[in-house]
Amino acid sequence: MKTTQRYAFHHRLIQLVRFFRGREPIVLLGLLMLTLAVWGFIELTDEVLEGSTDAFDRWAVQSFRHPNELDRPIGPSWMAEVGRDITALGGIAVLLIAICTSAGFLAINRAYRAMIVLIISTLGGMGTSLLLKSWFDRPRPDFVPHLSQVYTSSFPSGHSMMSAVVYLTLAAIVAPVLRTFWLRFYVIGVAVALTVLVGVSRVYMGVHYPTDVLAGWAAGLAWALMCWLMARTIVEKSKPPVS
Numbered sequence: 001m002k003t004t005q006r007y008a009f010h011h012r013l014i015q016l017v018r019f020f021r022g023r024e025p026i027v028l029l030g031l032l033m034l035t036l037a038v039w040g041f042i043e044l045t046d047e048v049l050e051g052s053t054d055a056f057d058r059w060a061v062q063s064f065r066h067p068n069e070l071d072r073p074i075g076p077s078w079m080a081e082v083g084r085d086i087t088a089l090g091g092i093a094v095l096l097i098a099i100c101t102s103a104g105f106l107a108i109n110r111a112y113r114a115m116i117v118l119i120i121s122t123l124g125g126m127g128t129s130l131l132l133k134s135w136f137d138r139p140r141p142d143f144v145p146h147l148s149q150v151y152t153s154s155f156p157s158g159h160s161m162m163s164a165v166v167y168l169t170l171a172a173i174v175a176p177v178l179r180t181f182w183l184r185f186y187v188i189g190v191a192v193a194l195t196v197l198v199g200v201s202r203v204y205m206g207v208h209y210p211t212d213v214l215a216g217w218a219a220g221l222a223w224a225l226m227c228w229l230m231a232r233t234i235v236e237k238s239k240p241p242v243s
Contacts, residue, residue, distance in 0.1 A: 037219075048138070087201040129162050129219070159202050169224045
């Protein structure tokens with residue numbers, strides 16, 4: 001009896017090892033985060049379309065302005081210029097520069113597959129952001145003056161989504177090329193920090209509601225995770241089989 005139980009336990013252990021060998025824990029975590037990001041975007045979109053977030057959105061945007069002077073953002077006078085500088089990090093021109101320089105870095109390292117995935121995933125994410133904005137066509141906040149020029153609709157925040165798509169995808173693809181853990185951690189940390197700063201700056205500038213930014217982050221994170229999983233699959237398939 002004990003021998004049978006020992007054999008069954010050993011058999012289950014082997015099956016578990018084989019399962020994780022084909023599906024690394026970090027990949028499973030990535031799939032979980034991807035699912036949560038998509039679910040979060042869908043739930044948030046539903047709340048926005050129903051108008052459940054209107055009061056919160058209005059309060060959050062106004063909280064970045066002086067109560068009696070809605071044309072003045074809170075903080076010292078130079079903060080408005082800082083906000084414009086930070087929000088520019090999520091603009092198309094800056095993001096295209098980041099994509100091109102990172103693609104050149106990967107090309108120099110002869111990581112050609114990663115370079116192709118990077119270009120397709122980031123440009124595809126930027127295009128998807130524009131499609132989502134035109135689909136939902138939510139008006140911009142109109143009760144405070146805008147501190148930045150805008151040309152498209154509000155939901156989801158294009159700067160927030162595109163910065164998440166580009167910076168997180170860049171970090172996810174470039175990080176494996178780096179040799180040390182702390183250097184990879186630093187690159188990913190910088191990407192997350194830039195994404196957060198860009199999103200907050202959009203609300204500060206009065207051109208987005210916070211739910212626009214949250215939706216942009218969720219959609220951008222989902223896209224970046226999907227591209228990261230695809231990149232890992234391509235890299236794994238390109239490796240020679242172990243005999």
